[in-house]
Amino acid sequence: MTGMTRRRFLGGATAGTLAPLMAGCGPRATEPQMPVAYELGKPLPWVNWAGNQSCRPRERPGPENEDALREALRRATGTVRVVGAGHSFSALVPTDDTLIATDLLTGLAGHDREALVADVWAGTRLHDLGPLLADAGQALPNMPDIDYVALGGAIATSAHATGQRVGSLSAGGTAIALATPSGDLVECSAGRNSALFNAARTSLGALGVMTRIRLKNEASFELTEINRIERTEEVLEDLPNRLARHRHFELMPLVHSDLTVTVATDPARPGDADRGKDDPDAIHTLRRVFDAVAWMPGADRVYNFLLETVLGDDSFTRTGPSYTVFPHVRQVRFREMEYSVPIDAGPACLRDILKTIRDRRIPVCFPLEYRTVAADDIWLSMFEGRAATSISVHQFGDQDYRAYFAEIEPIFWKYDGRPHWGKLHTLDAPRLAALYPRHWKDFRDVREALDPTGKMLNPHLRTILGVPA
Numbered sequence: 424m425t426g427m428t429r430r431r432f433l434g435g436a437t438a439g440t441l442a443p444l445m446a447g448c449g450p451r452a453t454e455p456q457m458p459v460a461y462e463l464g465k466p467l468p469w470v471n472w473a474g475n476q477s478c479r480p481r482e483r484p485g486p487e488n489e490d491a492l493r494e495a496l497r498r499a500t501g502t503v504r505v506v507g508a509g510h511s512f513s514a515l516v517p518t519d520d521t522l523i524a525t526d527l528l529t530g531l532a533g534h535d536r537e538a539l540v541a542d543v544w545a546g547t548r549l550h551d552l553g554p555l556l557a558d559a560g561q562a563l564p565n566m567p568d569i570d571y572v573a574l575g576g577a578i579a580t581s582a583h584a585t586g587q588r589v590g591s592l593s594a595g596g597t598a599i600a601l602a603t604p605s606g607d608l609v610e611c612s613a614g615r616n617s618a619l620f621n622a623a624r625t626s627l628g629a630l631g632v633m634t635r636i637r638l639k640n641e642a643s644f645e646l647t648e649i650n651r652i653e654r655t656e657e658v659l660e661d662l663p664n665r666l667a668r669h670r671h672f673e674l675m676p677l678v679h680s681d682l683t684v685t686v687a688t689d690p691a692r693p694g695d696a697d698r699g700k701d702d703p704d705a706i707h708t709l710r711r712v713f714d715a716v717a718w719m720p721g722a723d724r725v726y727n728f729l730l731e732t733v734l735g736d737d738s739f740t741r742t743g744p745s746y747t748v749f750p751h752v753r754q755v756r757f758r759e760m761e762y763s764v765p766i767d768a769g770p771a772c773l774r775d776i777l778k779t780i781r782d783r784r785i786p787v788c789f790p791l792e793y794r795t796v797a798a799d800d801i802w803l804s805m806f807e808g809r810a811a812t813s814i815s816v817h818q819f820g821d822q823d824y825r826a827y828f829a830e831i832e833p834i835f836w837k838y839d840g841r842p843h844w845g846k847l848h849t850l851d852a853p854r855l856a857a858l859y860p861r862h863w864k865d866f867r868d869v870r871e872a873l874d875p876t877g878k879m880l881n882p883h884l885r886t887i888l889g890v891p892a
């Protein structure tokens with residue numbers, strides 16, 4: 424441990440950076456960044472952020488306005504898909520026919536400073552949206568872990584963050600303009616084309632292309648985020664208090680140990696200041712330390728002992744405008760599976776997962792993520808009709824996640840979990856329909872009416888929506 428302070432260790436203790444503690448957990452120096460090679464004479468490959476989905480679309484229109492988009496939809500042949508920032512892990516995006524990019528549909532289309540609403544072009548990345556909204560005196564009530572995604576992709580997959588009283592990004596949408604598969608432009612809201620609105624707020628890109636989304640925001644605000652290392656069991660015992668006390672609260676349990684990172688985020692108070700700093704180099708020191716003990720029988724116990732000894736109760740704090748505090752930088756490529764279980768089932772489900780990883784000696788060290796989300800009324804939202812705890816498991820991008828995820832996925836099923844649409848899972852339409860008993864058929868009816876020939880459906884969408892080719 425020479426030269427490594429608690430703070431330096433803790434600085435590396437968020438998702439991904441603890442990896443090298445476990446033998447075989449660290450990314451290799453030669454991690455492939457591009458799973459499909461460019462081949463002369465063939466269409467340029469498209470690859471998602473995680474590197475686990477790819478395709479070679481013949482056509483890749485990037486319309487710069489709604490008219491161009493409608494024309495692209497009218498002309499498109501074969502299977503048509505739309506892409507935001509390509510940060511979904513599941514196979515929602517790939518098509519070898521027509522892939523429509525939304526990168527040129529960006530910025531604010533309008534805003535009302537008094538009413539705190541903004542019309543946002545669907546291709547706007549969240550990192551651009553923060554400052555744009557701030558200029559209009561507004562801020563998103565919540566933001567996902569990262570701000571690289573496009574608003575359209577986030578809304579289409581019901582992307583969320585954490586906060587018992589805060590909904591997903593989809594829940595913040597109050598009106599949507601949608602270019603349909605046949606190239607018409609339709610506006611919908613709770614009071615206008617309400618069935619379409621309920622379907623479009625989590626559409627998986629199966630209903631056409633959202634162009635503009637009206638968001639109900641909050642007045643600009645500042646946040647302070649406090650990261651701590653605590654005992655997982657003690658946090659779970661106190662969880663109802665933590666969830667009630669903090670505007671946003673989450674856990675990142677450190678598997679194969681009794682510890683967790685906790686992240687509590689609240690409105691900033693006068694005098695709040697950044698404290699502590701991330702040190703990317705700490706991870707290399709840690710990896711060397713672990714490798715030095717990995718050969719020992721009971722390496723797990725040594726690992727736990729080291730974490731407890733070195734981490735103690737240290738903490739670090741970030742403070743600033745909400746859109747700079749909500750998102751984090753993810754430097755490690757990974758694959759992810761996430762399910763949302765009813766909120767009260769969260770602790771039992773988490774304990775089950777931690778025990779399974781330990782008992783079955785699953786060789787994984789990537790921290791889990793445990794968040795809460797308010798209920799909404801969106802037909803295919805993971806939070807439809809119930810407040811939820813979302814629990815994620817991750818594996819490094821250069822490692823095979825399948826055996827690990829296959830061990831964990833049945834645990835989610837036991838707790839009535841609904842998979843995140845943008846993350847990895849193995850459910851098909853009959854299983855998914857059972858998880859959305861109220862509105863599965865309603866969504867299918869809207870989709871069928873808009874796209875009777877299944878122009879927007881790739882094989883993954885046909886499987887999860889139950890539409891044969």
Ligand SMILES: Cc1cc2nc3c(=O)[nH]c(=O)nc-3n(C[C@H](O)[C@H](O)[C@H](O)COP(=O)(O)OP(=O)(O)OC[C@H]3O[C@@H](n4cnc5c(N)ncnc54)[C@H](O)[C@@H]3O)c2cc1C
Pocket residue numbers: 472473504505506507508509510511512515516525545546566567568569572573574575576577578579580581582583584626627628629631632633634753843844845846
């Ligand atoms: C590092 C990382 C961190 C993540 N953190 C979170 C997190 O904190 N919370 C969370 O919920 N998820 C998270 N995710 C998952 C992912 O971010 C979400 O699924 C996200 O919404 C994807 O956005 P995107 O713009 O990349 O969409 P894409 O992956 O490009 O597309 C996703 C879906 O949206 C559709 N779509 C895109 N644009 C439109 C449009 N204009 N109209 C209609 N449909 C459209 C696509 O067709 C596709 O079906 C994370 C992913 C990564 C890689």
